[in-house]
Amino acid sequence: MLLAYCFFILPAQAERGAIMEKIIELKNISKSFDGETVLDHISLDIYDNEFITLLGPSGCGKTTLLRMIGGFANPDEGDILFMGERLNDTPPHKRNVNTVFQKYALFPHLNVFENVAFPLRERGVKKAEIKEQVMKMLSLVMLEGFAERSVTSLSGGQQQRVAIARALINHPKVLLLDEPLGALDLKLRKDMQQELKKIQKSTGITFVFVTHDQEEALSMSDTIVVLSEGRIQQIGTPTDIYNEPVNAFVADFIGESNILDGVMPENFKARFSGHTFSCLDKDFAPGEPVDVVVRPEDVDIVPKDEGMLSGVVTQVTFMGVHNEIIVDIGGFKWMIQTTESVNVGEHIGISLDPDAIHIMKKSKYSGVFGDYSSYSNELDELSDPGGEE
Amino acid sequence: MQKKEPRLNGGRAGALLAPYSLWSLIFILVPLVFVAYYAFTDESFRFTTENITRFFTATSNLKADDGTVSEVRTYLVIFSRSFKLALISTLICLVLGYPMAYIMARAKVRTQKTMMTLVMIPMWMNFLIRTYAWMTILQDTGILNNFLTGLGLPVVRIIGTETAVVIGMVYDFFPYMILPIYSIMAKMDVKLLEAARDLGCNGFGVLKRVIFPLSLPGVISGVTMVLIPSISTFYISQKLGNGKFFLIGDAIEGQYIANNLHFAAAIAFIMMVILLVFMGVFRYLTSKVVSGGE
Numbered sequence: 001m002l003l004a005y006c007f008f009i010l011p012a013q014a015e016r017g018a019i020m021e022k023i024i025e026l027k028n029i030s031k032s033f034d035g036e037t038v039l040d041h042i043s044l045d046i047y048d049n050e051f052i053t054l055l056g057p058s059g060c061g062k063t064t065l066l067r068m069i070g071g072f073a074n075p076d077e078g079d080i081l082f083m084g085e086r087l088n089d090t091p092p093h094k095r096n097v098n099t100v101f102q103k104y105a106l107f108p109h110l111n112v113f114e115n116v117a118f119p120l121r122e123r124g125v126k127k128a129e130i131k132e133q134v135m136k137m138l139s140l141v142m143l144e145g146f147a148e149r150s151v152t153s154l155s156g157g158q159q160q161r162v163a164i165a166r167a168l169i170n171h172p173k174v175l176l177l178d179e180p181l182g183a184l185d186l187k188l189r190k191d192m193q194q195e196l197k198k199i200q201k202s203t204g205i206t207f208v209f210v211t212h213d214q215e216e217a218l219s220m221s222d223t224i225v226v227l228s229e230g231r232i233q234q235i236g237t238p239t240d241i242y243n244e245p246v247n248a249f250v251a252d253f254i255g256e257s258n259i260l261d262g263v264m265p266e267n268f269k270a271r272f273s274g275h276t277f278s279c280l281d282k283d284f285a286p287g288e289p290v291d292v293v294v295r296p297e298d299v300d301i302v303p304k305d306e307g308m309l310s311g312v313v314t315q316v317t318f319m320g321v322h323n324e325i326i327v328d329i330g331g332f333k334w335m336i337q338t339t340e341s342v343n344v345g346e347h348i349g350i351s352l353d354p355d356a357i358h359i360m361k362k363s364k365y366s367g368v369f370g371d372y373s374s375y376s377n378e379l380d381e382l383s384d385p386g387g388e389e
Numbered sequence: 390m391q392k393k394e395p396r397l398n399g400g401r402a403g404a405l406l407a408p409y410s411l412w413s414l415i416f417i418l419v420p421l422v423f424v425a426y427y428a429f430t431d432e433s434f435r436f437t438t439e440n441i442t443r444f445f446t447a448t449s450n451l452k453a454d455d456g457t458v459s460e461v462r463t464y465l466v467i468f469s470r471s472f473k474l475a476l477i478s479t480l481i482c483l484v485l486g487y488p489m490a491y492i493m494a495r496a497k498v499r500t501q502k503t504m505m506t507l508v509m510i511p512m513w514m515n516f517l518i519r520t521y522a523w524m525t526i527l528q529d530t531g532i533l534n535n536f537l538t539g540l541g542l543p544v545v546r547i548i549g550t551e552t553a554v555v556i557g558m559v560y561d562f563f564p565y566m567i568l569p570i571y572s573i574m575a576k577m578d579v580k581l582l583e584a585a586r587d588l589g590c591n592g593f594g595v596l597k598r599v600i601f602p603l604s605l606p607g608v609i610s611g612v613t614m615v616l617i618p619s620i621s622t623f624y625i626s627q628k629l630g631n632g633k634f635f636l637i638g639d640a641i642e643g644q645y646i647a648n649n650l651h652f653a654a655a656i657a658f659i660m661m662v663i664l665l666v667f668m669g670v671f672r673y674l675t676s677k678v679v680s681g682g683e
Contacts, residue, residue: 091591101580
């Protein structure tokens with residue numbers, strides 16, 4: 001795993017470092033609540049002007065990490081540096097960081113204008129200037145004409161925009177966003193994703209975005225930090241994370257994956273499901289046990305006799321652009337996404353190109369995810385914590 | 390975010406409301422009408438404003454501490470005295486109760502329950518008994534003075550002073566101040582306080598710009614619930630004030646016992662009007678604080 005890490009992650013980090021300067025450094029952060037470890041020696045650099053996403057299932061520590069940067073939680077161990085200076089004991093109101101809270105936390109006793117003007121009034125900005133700045137900010141989030149409205153009369157999407165305007169009006173160096181889109185419906189969420197990305201680009205403010213939604217993370221981020229059980233599993237660009245997951249957890253969490261047990265008999269060769277495949281991975285010990293990831297869209301369906309492996313189709317789900325099929329190959333249920341149409345009970349062969357196979361070192365997550373034997377879309381939705389309501 | 394309450398259709402809602410409407414009619418509206426009716430009629434139930442004018446014009450001689458005698462408008466003096474003592478008690482309750490409600494709302498659940506019980510316990514006792522208890526504490530030869538003389542300190546005279554009346558009022562009505570403020574503060578979203586800090590407020594700023602404006606509805610009901618009973622109390626002033634501070638409640642009671650029902654009703658009616666106006670102004674002012682931003 002370490003080699004894979006050096007190979008794939010460090011270049012990404014080095015590249016980020018070369019163009020941009022570090023704005024926040026988290027050094028060896030640990031935190032536990034009631035004896036339960038929430039963050040376990042986290043180190044992370046956040047660069048100026050980037051859109052970075054902390055991604056993980058609920059309870060992985062991502063929100064706690066965000067709260068630490070905002071000043072609402074203190075690490076038990078480790079340091080938070082802001083532009084090189086230690087920030088641990090600085091109270092929230094003295095940090096050049098603002099937060100968009102999960103359920104917006106708009107002040108119900110103030111109208112839209114006064115909510116956005118709140119930080120300016122605290123700083124004693126002149127009246128005329130407040131008006132000018134608030135109006136400018138409201139137009140940035142496309143809420144002109146809403147200034148006098150009560151915040152409780154707004155829709156979820158509009159409240160969201162007020163919260164963003166309020167958090168941006170102080171021109172913070174860093175904007176923290178705690179699952180800000182979680183309460184919106186799917187369509188609105190997609191629109192807001194685009195808009196947030198646009199706002200981030202146009203303001204040049206560093207966005208630290210917390211979500212459990214991997215699609216959201218993939219579509220918005222410059223950098224994704226995958227967290228599980230208080231540890232960073234992987235840091236990288238969305239393509240890195242998707243194409244080169246470092247372990248079974250990341251492979252399973254980001255997108256759909258067939259994760260199989262295998263061995264590396266030699267460089268560029270992987271053996272699993274009773275067949276030896278060519279692959280692009282090397283630098284493993286001869287005969288080393290590994291986890292093999294094959295993404296469902298990378299599997300080619302071929303006639304039964306021409307396949308490297310073959311099996312029986314047990315389930316076909318029409319998804320619109322493609323069919324999602326489950327194939328039983330030697331007792332392991334594979335998920336395959338294909339535009340071809342096959343029928344349940346059909347015997348098919350599959351073929352894998354070398355670049356469809358990704359090899360990972362064994363980790364504590366090996367073997368915990370299983371195959372797609374119990375898979376259904378419905379269950380996937382249900383187990384999605386805090387998703388669409 | 391906002392959930393729509395399912396609305397009952399007109400007919401069914403009306404049917405369900407009927408018992409409560411009837412209850413309000415019999416026990417709230419009818420007595421009020423009677424009070425007004427009595428206030429504006431004489432012994433033989435003919436319309437008159439005499440009772441009302443009597444409240445404003447009746448005079449009596451007041452002997453000041455230095456022995457000088459002056460003629461004053463009896464009921465206006467009584468009323469302003471009642472109002473003053475009630476206002477002082479309400480303010481003390483607010484100043485003591487507000488921070489306590491805040492601390493309670495932010496405490497651990499178990500501490501909250503304990504504190505709540507402590508606030509409520511005195512209310513389980515009859516308030517006459519509570520008032521007698523204060524008599525034994527505050528008397529010239531009471532517990533407090535025994536304690537003070539035991540320490541070699543001089544005796545303090547509290548019983549029979551306005552201070553004693555205020556102490557009694559604060560003690561009796563304090564829970565009515567704490568409970569509404571506490572229930573509002575306990576419901577307050579902690580995220581709002583975090584948001585205020587995030588946006589640049591220090592601790593005092595959060596209190597001034599978020600906690601206080603949001604808790605105002607609780608303050609309003611607390612003030613109402615303390616001010617009104619303390620302005621009309623008569624028992625506390627009789628027992629702890631040694632009957633020296635004739636309050637508006639005493640006046641009403643006295644007129645009632647003397648069988649002057651019409652004048653008693655007039656005093657009650659005038660007091661109600663004054664209180665309504667006062668609370669209206671109070672509400673208006675506080676609502677300006679809330680929505681005015683700065």
